[in-house]
Amino acid sequence: MKRLVLLGGGHAHLFVLERFARQRLAAVEVILVSPSDAQVYSGMLPGWIAGAYRLEACSIPLAGLAGRAGARLVRQACVRLDAAARTVETADGRRIEYDRLSIDAGAATAIHAIPGAATFATPVRPLDGFIGAIERVFADAAAGRECDALVVGGGAAGVEIAFALQARLAVIGRRDARVAVVGTAARPLDGLPRIVQWRARRLMRDRGIEWHGGRRVCAITADGALLDDGSGLGARHVFLATGAAAHPWIAASGLATDREGYARVDATLRSVSHPQVFAAGDCAAYATPRPKSGVFAVRAGPPLAENLLRSLAGEPLRAWRPQRRALYLVSTGTGAALGARGVVGWWGAWVWRWKDRIDRRFVERFRASGDGSTR
Known part of the structure; x- marks a missing residue:
């Protein structure tokens, strides 16, 4: 055997x-x-943050899938x-x-690269901890407490999180909440076509999301973050969407x-x-x-x-x-999305519908019936 x-x-x-x-x-x-006994599909998490999906709709039960394959799940x-x-x-x-x-x-997320991050910030990975931290933002918002959020990282993950947070906080009625993003590149979505970067930057400006480009976070404290130009950004909740480790x-x-x-x-x-x-x-x-x-x-x-x-x-x-080359689809939190492949970029509600179909199809493909075997 x-x-x-x-x-x-x-x-x-x-x-x-x-x-x-x-x-x-x-x-x-x-x-x-x-x-974990389920994989939360990361492609749908921004949609969950924005309120487009229930968390269960973004999850693939591993126990059932393992059971169908004759595999034993050790959680x-x-x-x-x-x-x-x-x-x-x-x-x-x-x-x-x-x-x-x-x-x-x-x-993993390179959390130890920034002093104070391990204590005062929440990395995007692992997802279980990230989901819990996002839920605390919503709880603070609903209770009328301070709920300002800072996202460190201006790539696709960080930009999607910021758009989704701003959209959900607006629905909750907390348009006063500050959502900010710090990125080392001059524009968000570095590496994607420049026209998509410009579009993302304009959308962020239109929705009141602060963009601090060309900056590095030197330290994270209980009150927010310190930047390499000596300035500080206040935030109750800090999320790391920086490089992988x-x-x-x-x-x-x-x-x-x-x-x-x-x-x-x-x-x-x-x-x-x-x-x-x-x-x-x-x-x-x-x-x-x-x-x-x-x-x-x-x-x-x-x-x-x-x-x-x-x-x-x-x-x-x-x-x-x-x-x-890969296809990149970046949701913007309000029923629209940005898309890019190679040097070509596009955006609109139809891009969101396209992304939504792809994501739902992926999750449904792997949903399995039965409890499987867990020990």
Whole structure:
């Protein structure tokens, strides 16, 4: 009996479980290790913040999906990985041995890069903590308490959060609440077409969202943030949507990693140092480098599933080359969205409807009936 451990309930592993549900493996035990029994789809979270979705509509139950695939769900976080001993250690002290390991645990937020952030700010990752912090903003707003919010990071995640917060606070009746964004680039959405950046900046100005471009946050305090120009921004709630960071247990595992600590994989998504280990999503450093984005985690799902099956069967693996350009759809919190692919950009209500259809279809695809097996 071989044992396959799926470490993390990320986007790529959803496709693995879906494939295994169709193609049960004889003489293979499958264990899914995840700190949560549901994956909250990050693409729909801004819509939840803005009030377009219930949180349940953004969630994919992992227990049911694992049950259909014949996998056992261990609801625990990984605290240690020993690639030489082929073991995963979980937060409750369990040591799980494996014959094959697939890692799709996402990335962390680089919270320790800013003094005070670990104490006074909430990172976007992990999502459970972020969701709780957003709910506290709404509770403060509804109770008439101070609810000013500062988002650190001017990329797609930070801009979406700011738009969504402003929209929801307006619905609650707190148009007096301050929503601000700090980004190191001159304009929001750095890396997307300039016309989309300009449109985002104009929308932020029209909705009263403060943009502090070309600035860095030097420290976060109980009262807000200090910037590199010596100024300060007051805020009761500070959210970090800054760069991703690798999980420290990957760097300490013995796996080959890149300079930032992400697991290096070849074109088959197999570790370049340990052939029993595969990785995909934000925790992986692909042979063909790509940005940390859910788009590439989703695209890696089917080839990861195929190569796990082939590895377990002793068959040759197939190479995968991620697409060069990705589609980016950024919601603006009021039934409209911005879109970009390559150098082309667009916006409008129709872009939101397009995004909404894509997101709903993705979540519904992986909803599974049944409770699965949880221990």
